[in-house]
Amino acid sequence: MKLSQVLSTSLIALALAAPLGLMARAAGDSNNAIGEAARVDHATTSKLVYGLLSDSRYAYRPRALDAAMSAEIFKRYLESLDGAKLFLTAPDVAKFAPYRARMGEALKQGDTGPAFAMFALYQQRVNQRVEHARGLLKQDIFDFSGNDRWHYDREDAAWAKDQAELDHLWKQSVRNDWLRLKLAGKKPDEIRKTLDKRYANISKNVAQLNREDAFQSFLNAYTGAIDPHTDYFNPRSAALFNQSMSLSLEGIGAQLQKQDDVVVIREIIAGGPAAMSEKFTPGDRIVGVGQGRSGPMEDVVGWRIDDVVEKIKGKAGTQVRLDVVPAEAVLDSTPVRITLTRAKIRLEEQAAKAKVLTIPTGEGQPGKRIGVIELPAFYQDFEGRRTRNGDYASATRDVARLLQRFRTDKVDGVVMDLRNNGGGSLTEAVELTGLFIDKGPVVQVRESGGRVSVESDRSEGVAWDGPLAVLINRSSASASEIFAGAIQDYGRGLVIGETTFGKGTVQNLVDLDRWPANEGTQYGQVKLTIAQFFLPGGSSTQNKGVVPDIRFPVTVDASEYGESTYDNALPWTRIAAVPHVQYGNFATLLPKLDALHDARVAKDREFQWWSQDVAEFRAEQEKKYVSLNEAERRAERDRQAAKRKQRQEERKRLGLALDPLAEESIDDGLQSSERNVAQDAAREKAAEKRPDPLLRESAAILADAVRLLDGNRQLAAAVLPESTAPGRWAR
Template identity: 75%
Template sequence: MKVAKILPVSLLALALTAPVAWLTAQADAGSPSAEQATAAKLVYGLLSDSRYAYRPRALDDKLSAEVFKRYLESLDPGKLFFTAADVAKLEGYRARLDDAIKSGEVGPAFEIFNLYQTRVNERVAHARALLGKDIFTFEGSDRWEYDREHAPWAADTAELDKLWQQSVRNDWLRLKLAGKAPEEIRKTLDKRYANISRSIGELNGIDAFQTFLNAYATSIDPHTDYFDPRAAERFEQSMSLSLEGIGAQLQRQDDVIVVRELVPGGPAMLSGKLKPGDRIVGVGQNGDGPMEDVIGWRIDDVVAKIKGPKGTQVRLDVVPAEAVLDSKPTRITLNRARIRLEEQAAKGEVLTVPGVDGQPARRIGVVKLPAFYQDFDARRRNNGEGASASRDVQRLLVGFREQNVDGVVIDLRNNGGGSLGEAVELTGLFIDRGPVVQVRESGGRVQVDSDTTSGVTWEGPLAVLINRGSASASEIFAGAIQDYGRGLIIGETTFGKGTVQNLVDLDRWPMADGKRFGQVKLTIAQFFLPGGSSTQNKGVVPDIPFPVSVDASEFGESTYDNALPWTRIAAVPHIRYGDFTALLPQLKTLHDARVAKDREFQWWREDIAQFREETAKKWVSLNEAERRAERDRDAAKRKQRQEERRALGLDLDPLGDETDDGLTSSERNIAEEAKREKAAEKRPDPLLRESAAILADALQVLDSDRRLSAQVLSEKASATRWTD
């Protein structure tokens, strides 16, 4: 597995990540609506009341100053648009935002937002003007210092001009190194910057309000969020892994909505009338609704027109991928249906670990679980339908059992969590009843959530693979498995998120007609493992560690300035299936010896070291000779690795010949970019393979050393299939 060399594309892309991601319905950006005024007061009531919030805070001048700071940083995280002079002019709002939220008169947030839009457009105009100047020579020791998160605000526009000149020069150099001619580079960058200006022009009052209320919410704690009605719908969709529509993933490119992928089994794919790369230029409802020209629309507005209740119809005017855009569109009619997003669901595979020294090969089942998803609406109906991570995993485990696999690895890498209930249910598949997580509420009361179902789905050998991106529900599951001694924990220390959130629908208080005020994802409790330890800040520490890919100072709960501290409470009685302490030295010795000969693992380790070294610099050279030499070295390394893979009989890396083309993802062919992402999923994964090998090692060591097996495994565990 190769770690991509990730360097920022441009300051424009960096700076606009947060607000552009919040594009929602059109609204007047000039002033807040009555609904927003009510929503602000409702959010204040929630976050300042200990009956709801785990760590409520009084909304006073001190907190107002924090909201002010976070709001500016949310809009301009890289300090690329506002100057120190701008911030000084806005200082009058620093102690007024608390009153604005309490009263619902959030006009100051809109005034700040409007200034932000003005400054972004000024910067974009400046960047476009630079394309016509003679500044694109790349000699000497110039560098582009792209990481400005902790930098001071630029003193004035002259200082920003210098910064932006380096940013534009870096964009130009990347395209030049990719073989583009000057006129092509100029055209590409001018279009790129113009598109950013257009996107900023589409930001509106809903964007301003959500960004502002999130600055308030995250000032309470890092995991409290405000969702406007459409954002709330998207969140519920991501948790339920389902939606009602046509089953097409869309992306905007320039002014047109393009089909990126089709969801298997969805109406779009089954019809055979739509394919990746097709452009949707018009949308009509049912059989007789008027067709609306959607060229130039925001993507979420187009999606809202295409989605709809299952059984209803939608008509689309489509320009095929192979046709020019001004061709006559083809009109197709699709019946909407409920779509299951299977790509995000749990998946299983079986890996064969070769035997050594005459020992038999081991077959290890792998469950890749990207999230702890759950259809909350289906759960409320208690009808056994709807998406459920634990139910999907259970089905996979039953299949593994029927295939007589020797052990199971649960892959939770980059699983950011989800449903607490699903974490409890999933743990119950591996333990025979008992406490899984302790939940302490704001008043101090501790509730124990337990697996109450007798029996287990998988009683055999188990390992859990984690990394720094494993958080929340992933940490509950991995930590409980570790506390029970039920399986080996392998990988990196996890994120360290030890708090529980609940969705609060703001429409329930004013008895709103329809969805008007949004929802709050509110921190209501802190969780602790059965042994009493919190995962907060510290995370779950693996039994067998892999090299650290992301430092704790760069990513994780410990990077938040207002995160809760680590603590612990009393343990609750629970079974210890085993204690792997005596086994770990042998497993580590075997692991170290194996990875020393594993070329894929060594390449991954080298790439991690290179990636961390380069990102620690926080700058890139603007010397063409240096960058070209670096590019040539990377290309030679990739070629050499592919040749070595062939010689060793290893799987080729499907992206092993890829070089930087200087483009952003939205500038590439969308259908081809989607295929590239699919190919990336098939890249060699030495960490998963090594995790399976470690579990196979544990089986072999315990099989051959009965005394150690008795020391490591309890009588209850020994009765399972940990040993044959």
């Protein structure tokens, strides 16, 4: 396991941000001093957030900012700084003890002093730990013949009692990093160079974290204490969140990544200015940015990625000049200057996509053609819809177009693939459900005062009235659960997969600038829990999630991931049902489908391999450590390589689709920022083409249902009464 994986819960992870960045930093801000204007902004913002979350008119479950809450804010802020407990010691935490009782009052009064004091010591300790780690690389500690282990799961561990205990933890972590690279074939000098740079970059990245970052983490320690899904976004983070929901941005159309001190082009978005210019390739490095045709060029080497992105993005129609060092050139080569006109970019990769699978019937009949729609999020361009921009992004509109294509192609059924769909717009969940039902309630919403309102599909007619299945997993959440749960309550389609996440609450974005009547974007936004939702049948998805009709093996246990793992999550409950049509009842059909499913997957090599891999993964995760014995690790690595090779040979023999990543090393020991950017992006694209036995099996289950209902009028009448309009599966 990589050090960055261990640190994923700490503030360091913010500095190791993904492409396009996540955190804000004001240009010229210093970690040692902050201007009076910024200090006043923080104080005002803190008071606004407190006022919002302590008021039952806004918050679904307001909590008093008492001593217990203060202690919880303190604990959560500590976790945001050093969640893996690898930098601070028990004596360090003891120094902070006076803040435990003060955190609540400090937040209420807009006093950021305690948070910044803790942040300053954290930065100091990171530098000390990094220097220690770099020093270890020069020592003779890399013998891997013993029985040592690296216990990487530190979430429930106690704080190290002293520096000596931290030294031991870091020694084991560094040894694990070294062993991974050694097993990947790297020589000692190369390993030492790679790790020294990696650890030095941790210091650089944490040094770039500033008070704005610490302030956002401080406020989120409070919002997270209210409930798991309430968040504070500073102005830049708010803009990025809205961008992700609208599936659009204004810029050059390139996905960027930080690599050492330079921002690199990872992917070029089709149809954007960068692609249209034909002057860029993945791996090109941006070293300078200038505004317009004559604005001064700014050297951006060493900048945070979000600061570079902020310079490159801009209003559509404006120009930006970039100094670019080509991927194949050394970094100190003379850069090429390229002028681009910014445009509005649609992020098509994150939009709904469709394909058709042909499922053999095994009866000498033509196979069933099942249309699949992959929906990664319930996205909506809120601003575009508000201003009645006819071209605004909408998950429902995109899915409706794909269903029209399926009707034209006369597919036999449709699978909505909502795996890993974390939700999005409630409006989109309601309207998307309306594509499959002919008017009626979709979700009940209970506000803090107890008032229940019903969100309904009011549009007559459907976009698809034929056979339907919904594929879900543990990462299907919120709006995905509304859609899947409503389809299940209506008996409109089969729900297949794993029990969902269990997020049954509704959030709304509140702009903090509205109260001081501020015309700018000064104070940020709060994503605030305002209500709890219930399905038409009255059940909440909160904590329990949506339970599928046909179940696949569980990839992750409810005790490890999902709403049930949050200590302050709302409990499951139910309210009265609202009248809604029952299009079908699959109870009599499910045993037959289960039997066919079990018989098929027993012979499906891809499905069996997937099941084996899930079982191995879960067993490995249960250990919460990795061995530091080279022979043991090498034997496991060889076993995995042999397994991949054997499976690929069997795919060839059976005529199955080949795995494009079968020849890839299972672990190269590198972090994303250390790999060749173009090759890494290509590997990511190839992963999308890997065999997907779960999707194919879901389509096969739906094909089974169609075949059974087509061939048995009595069964069809019991499952799907002919009086219903949508949902006429038997043709």
